Amino acid sequence: MNTLSYGLLALLARKRSSGYDLMLRIQPFWQAKHSQIYPLLSRMEEQQLLTAEWVKQTDKPDKKIYAITPLGEQRLHEWMQMPASEPVTRDELVLKAFCLWITDKDTALALFRKRSIFYQEQIHYFEQAIHKMPDESHQFGSQDFGLYILRQKALGTARSNMEWTTWVIDMLKNAAPPEMSSEPQHH
Amino acid sequence: MNTLSYGLLALLARKRSSGYDLMLRIQPFWQAKHSQIYPLLSRMEEQQLLTAEWVKQTDKPDKKIYAITPLGEQRLHEWMQMPASEPVTRDELVLKAFCLWITDKDTALALFRKRSIFYQEQIHYFEQAIHKMPDESHQFGSQDFGLYILRQKALGTARSNMEWTTWVIDMLKNAAPPEMSSEPQHH
DNA sequence: AGTAGCATGTAATGGGTTACATGATTAC
DNA sequence: GTAATCATGTAACCCATTACATGCTACT
Incomplete structure (x- = not known):
């Protein structure tokens, strides 16, 4: 089992x-x-x-x-x-973030922009899924209460992660360019 | 590989x-x-x-x-x-939440209170870990930039999940008791 | 004397993905 | 025709955990 x-x-x-x-x-x-x-x-x-x-x-x-x-x-x-065992997350982006320093800005931006789309889709999916649930499901005792709170959890996490990606992308965009550019930076 | x-x-x-x-x-x-x-x-x-x-x-x-x-x-x-593959999370509590409706309030409370402590510890760990990092690590180009943003991500997710557990626990505490109790509820 | 942390390895088992394999029905 | 969805199964392989196994040093 x-x-x-x-x-x-x-x-x-x-x-x-x-x-x-x-x-x-x-x-x-x-x-x-x-x-x-x-x-x-x-x-x-x-x-x-x-x-x-x-x-x-x-x-x-x-x-x-x-x-x-x-x-x-x-x-x-x-x-x-029995108590629930601790959650385990496996995210390749986490390992990639770990060697951002050996890469250029554009490679980094590509990685985070793609992940940003993923979180945006998650937010959209869970928002509409929650919206479609009947009010009864918001109460403990309802059969769908578990599903309701799980979708709220997923939505909250997706939003938090989405904010994180936009924060990272902004930092990357405002970062100094690699070299040889004498163009002024506007930020 | x-x-x-x-x-x-x-x-x-x-x-x-x-x-x-x-x-x-x-x-x-x-x-x-x-x-x-x-x-x-x-x-x-x-x-x-x-x-x-x-x-x-x-x-x-x-x-x-x-x-x-x-x-x-x-x-x-x-x-x-190469783009990072999508993250995968395995969390037993998610499956347990799915059959909350077959359980009583106290069993449910025990599950979420235990998880709440877990998230609280995560928040504490990542807060102090971020606090100890030098300012250079906040810039793209620093070797520790990746570590810095990863800790920020983990902190954000832990806080979001922590808020979720307290929200669920409050709902459970205010839920109607199972039966036979004629004691007034104070909330 | 015993425990905890450092340090490295292998073996057995279980969990999970990919590929192989089949076949029905519906829609384009 | 052929692609998509429904529907069920097995085989091979890879990934991950638990257990087995050894041995050093430091501390109590």
């Missing part, structure tokens, strides 16, 4: 779904490919945490619908009683 | 160091254990990206000092020209 399995249990506790659907729904919160999810679901079925059932479809390929069992729900409750 | 190898090259471009030292210095930016770093350094030495030299010590055990080669520096420059 790794963290991803609990994430799948958490999704299935809300509603029975196919592996494909779970794969799509877990993406914003925990990246995982279908090749990791399908075998995990099989193992969880063996362990009696889930039950599976084939559902025929006429418009689309048939699918296997998983549902959480009472044992699965019990495990989920036990997991919720 | 994976991302971690470039991180090690980046550190070695600043100053020659032992594997043990690299392991400690890379922690704040990319988590990796010594068992991953030592074999990587050996392979990078084989690929002529690094050179190694044993240095004798009297007070502490002898150590193997690695230095970057011109080929290593070339690879580092090539890597800097």
